[in-house]
Every structure is written in C-alpha cells, then in structure tokens.
Amino acid sequence: MRPPHTPPTRTLAADLAHAEAGTLVRLQGHVHRRRELKAVTFLLIRDRSGLAQVVLRTEEIPPCGLPPEETAVEVLGVATPSRQAPAGCELTESVVTPLTEPAITPPVELWRPALGAGLPTLLDHAGVTWRHPRQRASWEIAASSLRGFRRTLDADGFTEVQTPKLVASATESGANVFPVDYFGRSAYLAQSPQFYKQQLVGVFERVYEVGPVFRAEPHDTVRHLAEYVSLDVELGFIHDHRDVLAVLRSVLAGMVDAVTELAPGALDLLGVRLPVIPEEIPVIHFADALAQVGAHPDEPDLAPEHERALRAWAWETCGSDVLAVEGYPMAKRPFYTHPQPDDPRWSNSFDLIFRGVELVTGGQRLHRHSDYLRALEARGESPAPYDPYLRTFAHGMPPHGGFAIGLERWVARLVEAGNIREVTLFPRDLHRLTP
C-alpha cells in the first residue's frame, strides 16, 4: 500500500469502531504490545483513548524490524472489521513509522493486565509505570473527581481562589512545617489554606481552592503524604456545622456523579464499587461514637480501629458508606474551632469517615474577634503571630465554616488501594523526594 499524498487526519483508537471498512486510517500512539507469530505480527497501539490492533504480514515488516514496545509510532493502514480486535476493527496493509528512537525495555511489562512489580519499583519509575492502563485509570478517577468537585461548587455560587503556599509563620499547628529560605528570611510552606479561605469568606462569601498542602509529619504510614492535594471549601452565613456538612454531601455526590459520567472505563477496569452518598449523611456525636465502639469516654480521639468499627456500624444501620462524627472534643481541635453552644467541651466540628478512614475534616469556625482572642489566651498563645488573620475578624465576619478533602485519600479509598502512594502521581514522603 502506498500512502496517499494527503494522509488522513488522526483517528483515535476508540473511534476506530466507527471507521468505514476499507478506508485509510492514521493512528498515533505507543506500541503497547508487539506479538510476533509465524505468519503475522500483531501490534497493539495505545493512545489516550485506548488500544487498537494492527496486523502485519511478514512481508509487510520492514527489514529493520518493527519498533519495540513503548516506542511512539504513527500507523497508516486500512480499517478492516475483525471480531478479535478491540473495537471490532483492526488495521491491515499498514505502514508503521517510528516517531522517535526505539524505546528501551520498560522496568515493568506494561502490556500485562496486572502490574507485576512492587511499590518501590512502581514509584521509582513513575514516569513510565503510570502508562499502565490500571495505573492510569486511578488518576482518571482523580481527575474526574476534581471536575465533579468544581462543577458542584461553581453551580452553587462558590468562587475559586488561589492562595499563597509560602507563609511567614508556622501558625496553624505550630509544628510539622517545612522551613523555606525566603530571600534570606524564614518562611514556611502552608499546611493548609485555612487562614486565607476564611478571610476570603468576607470577600466572596463562598470559596473553594484545589491546591497542594505540605505536612512535614514524620509519619511513614500507608495513608500519609508530605505533600498532597487538598480540596478546600469555606462558606459564610451558616447556622452551624450541619450547613457545612450539607455542602459536603452535595460535593461528594457531585464527585461520584462526575466519576460515573467521565471515567466509566476506569471504574470498569479497576472494578470500583462506587459509594452510595445518602440524601443526608448519617451523623453520630463523638461521645456516642466512643460508646458505640466500646472506647473509654475520656478518649480524646478515634483510633483507626474505631473508625473501622464505625464504618461497619454505619453500613449495618444506615446502608451508608460515609458517616460524620460530630462534636470532637475542643481540646483536640484547632483554636479557630467553634464550640458546641450548649456544651463547650465539645465542638461544632466533624470528621467524615469514608470506608473506615477519616477523609474529611470540617466544621464551624469562630467568627467574633473577641472569641479568637479568648481562644488563644485559653491555650496560652499570643495573638501576635496570627495578625493580620485576626484583624480581618475585627472588621466584621459572618458565621462560617468549611471543610477539606484529601484528593489522594479519596481516590485510594475509592479504588481500595492498600497504600495512598499507589494513586499519587509522584508521591513525597519522609523517604521519597524523587522522581
């Protein structure tokens, strides 16, 4: 076959099913698999839409051979119906043109259905191992979740903001921050956009931000990262934290809807069971949760095994994959947390437990300037490092609250990954700063 003078425009693998039999088609992608039999060679071409099969008879193979797996190529061939091919159509009478040098063998065989390598290998070679369709699928779920997050909030009067990651003081929790040399001065990486999103409630009333947050926590666990993507929301003119929880519900439902709509192939490939987000998220008070899991009533926090027990309880009693625990002890929450009005030992805050793991932390914040001063004094802290954050409250702020979802945690629980690093593009932790 001789290519025509004007080659056809590119066809994506997924669109090959619609190609008219006998027409000339142009594919572009990576050689996913090269399988040489006696009389024919099969090439599977992988592009952003999926896989397409090219069948070459021995006499069609150039003397220099066919490019090895992972080489980027262009294929001009004739669309030929075939029941064995993906999409029911394959290319025959093809000319395969490499678009780069022959690729060296990848560290893992990307054409195999499962990724047969340990986590360190996957992470060390992330730039290549993410090409595996199963790896890629988990990020497709992440990307669609982001779209669902934003479109739910866009439709509900929220404004996207972008706040600085370089900050002057290690304020929010005091510890576990990364120090930065900022033109010879001390700066820190923001642990969250908390102070900024609150101040911007006074401007836009309802805000969200998607961005990196940094935690220098010396944890080496399957669910912590030193840098992760935080989905932050904050809104004003609420009655209490239950209004915040209602927004969280609609956000989670919107994320599930978006994944269903935009990443059906990824869900299929990974066999993801999507959670049911009930019309109203079941809520249990922290004190009742302790009693429920048989913990001592003075426990200041829920341990991972408690969160797992609550998961079972929520599923058995409400058929829900998510559960909110409200009223966490004030002593364990940050100073800006609003207390429970009828009993200030407890707070108007919540954690959302999703499949046994804390996925979201949220709640109502203080909004009166004098309450902030009192809260800091009660903790023996000076208000000075918190200026000008505090000053904003002196200028009139509505009752408000918000929450933050960890993107990687969300995806890890959706695909039921054993380790959060499996679903993070280039994870950062205590030991890992590359690739």
Next chain:
Amino acid sequence: MRPPHTPPTRTLAADLAHAEAGTLVRLQGHVHRRRELKAVTFLLIRDRSGLAQVVLRTEEIPPCGLPPEETAVEVLGVATPSRQAPAGCELTESVVTPLTEPAITPPVELWRPALGAGLPTLLDHAGVTWRHPRQRASWEIAASSLRGFRRTLDADGFTEVQTPKLVASATESGANVFPVDYFGRSAYLAQSPQFYKQQLVGVFERVYEVGPVFRAEPHDTVRHLAEYVSLDVELGFIHDHRDVLAVLRSVLAGMVDAVTELAPGALDLLGVRLPVIPEEIPVIHFADALAQVGAHPDEPDLAPEHERALRAWAWETCGSDVLAVEGYPMAKRPFYTHPQPDDPRWSNSFDLIFRGVELVTGGQRLHRHSDYLRALEARGESPAPYDPYLRTFAHGMPPHGGFAIGLERWVARLVEAGNIREVTLFPRDLHRLTP
C-alpha cells in the same frame, strides 16, 4: 413588624428584583454603607451577588443604633418597589440583626466607588480591601478565566494533573530557586511543572495543570511575583510548535468567552476592553521581530520596549491584541527546547505578547533521549541531576510541546492594572511575605 415564626429562606441582593412587593424577605450580608439622614437611615447590604438597599425610619432604629459598616448582619424586611434602589426594590419595615460584634472601621472606605489608598495599604490589609467591589471584580475575572481554561481543555481530550511542588534538584534554570529543609535534606520549590508535565504526556498524551510556581528572582518590578499561578499545558503527537500555538489560541478564546459569560458585571465595573483573539494568532519570527523594532540582529532577547513596539505593530497590521514571536535563539531557551529543523540557531519555541507584555512561553520540546544527552553536553552540563526525567525519554516519547500562562499577568493585562500585585490575592515578592 414582627418576624413570623418561620422566617423566609435567604434572598440574595441580586434576586431582590424578583421579590413580590409586600412579601417578607431575608437578606444576609455586610453593611456596605450606613447613611443617616434626618428622617431615615439607608443601609446598603452587600452580599456575594451585589448590593441591596434597606430604608429605616428613625423609630425603627433600635436604641443601641445600627451596626457600623462591614458588620455582618441579617435583615428581615418587606420588599418594596423603589426606583432609587439597586434592582428596583428595597426593604422597608425592617429588623436588622447583627451576626457578629460591631465591625471596627476598615483601613479604607470600602463603600466609595474608587479605592482611595496606595498599594502598600491595599496589600497590607488584603483580607479586608479585597471586599471592595472593584478589587473583587478583578478576581472574578481571574476565577472565570480558570473555568474557561479548564473547560476548553476538558472538551479537547486533556487530563488534569497535579504534580509535586517539592523537588530534589534545582534543575530547570539552575538558579533562583527557594531551598527547603526537607526532613533534614535539601529540597527546592518547583519553578514550573515542566519536567512532570512532559513525562505525563507519555501517560495521558494531553495534560494540563493549574498550580503555584515559585521563582526566587530578585526582581522588584511591577510584573514579577515570587509565587504565582501557572496554567500549564502539554500535548503529544504534534508536528511542531505551531500545533501548540493552535491549542493556545483556543485556550485564550475559551478564557475570553468564559469571562464574558461568567463575569459580565466585573467587566462592566472595571470597564474592561476584552481582547479579540483572531482565528489564527499572527506570528512573526524572532529575527524579523528584531528588524521590525529596529534592534540589532544579534540581540538575544526582546526588551520590554520591543514588546511594546510589537504590540503596536500587531494592532496596526492585523488588528490583533495578541502576537506570537517564534524562533527565539536556542542559546536563550532551556535545554529541552526543540531547535528549528532548518536552522538550529533558532528554536521551535514562541512567546505570546499580549498588550505589550510577554504572557505565555511555549514551544516544541526535544523528544529523543539522545537529543537530550547531546543538548546537555553542548551546554557543559551533566545529565545526572536530570535523571529520572531523562530516563522517561529513553522509554519512548512522542513529539510534544506545550506552554504556560501566568494567571496574574493575564488578569493584570485584561484590567490594565499598573502593578501585578493589584490583581493578586496575597502577593509574594522580594519584600513581601504577609499577609
């Protein structure tokens, strides 16, 4: 008037126009302006949708007075048609309930049509000064631009990615990086997602990222920031940089469309003249651009005055607000830049000049592993620090390219701000790390 047992749900200021005359309405917002006349007091209430007017007769004012400007309040009142009020409707017979303590006087009078304060005051009190409708309008343009950016690319087969901001080596330009203490080791803040977005072209083929980038540049100019929001795009299977420029064109047109659709009030308030993005962006070669502005043919770069001269030229010859200069000298471009095939002194890269300022840098990148090694060798650089970035190219990469738009520069040029800091929520520069 006595409030009913069940107060009505909240009405936004912008929806007051649709309220039935005589019905009870609930507003929530900040006191934008309190104007006390002899017989009546006018309160302008500002919420996320706009302004609403409340008229109180002297006998309706509580003994403790009305809350001062900026206090967050709730107002229950009767919808009353009025030709003088914004939206043609005001509230009468109202009860005003403060939602917080009386606000202290803001550092600038937010109710005045113009912000009567110098830049340092605006920036020092950003948490409050952004409440001014003109300030807020410029960020509304930024937020809608982000939506336009993403929706254009979402519709065109791109996948959103989120890549790490903590990196192991100060690679891309070698200098001007912020060092970070990473668990006792040296790390740096990423100057761009360049290396990651390129590698992810091998995975998703077309990717974009919106996120912070960090430049420790000791510039103190009206158009540089130490941290800004970069809108990054990268795509594979291109012919050359002109394919990249075509994507940039559709992204810019999508951003202009989104601003037009989503922020008409902001455009109006600021009197923004939106740019015309022609079907094809006019392109001039770097060598021709130097000749055009009368610069010496050996000049390695365009100076700001050259960019301004080219703006005038593009407007006069093509009626275009944007102009691409292609072919920048290889010597002035990063090592991953693809040379111009017929003359390797020049590059397959471009800058986009928007209203006289370089807004976008983009181009085709090298995609062959051996070309990378040669390019580094030619610059006398060791490939070691670039591993594992380089390794990805050995595993087969398609011809690819991309670009990056600076969000704050885009908005600054749109609203024709004198200083980029005016349109940045909480700017960071050589001297400023707060608020």
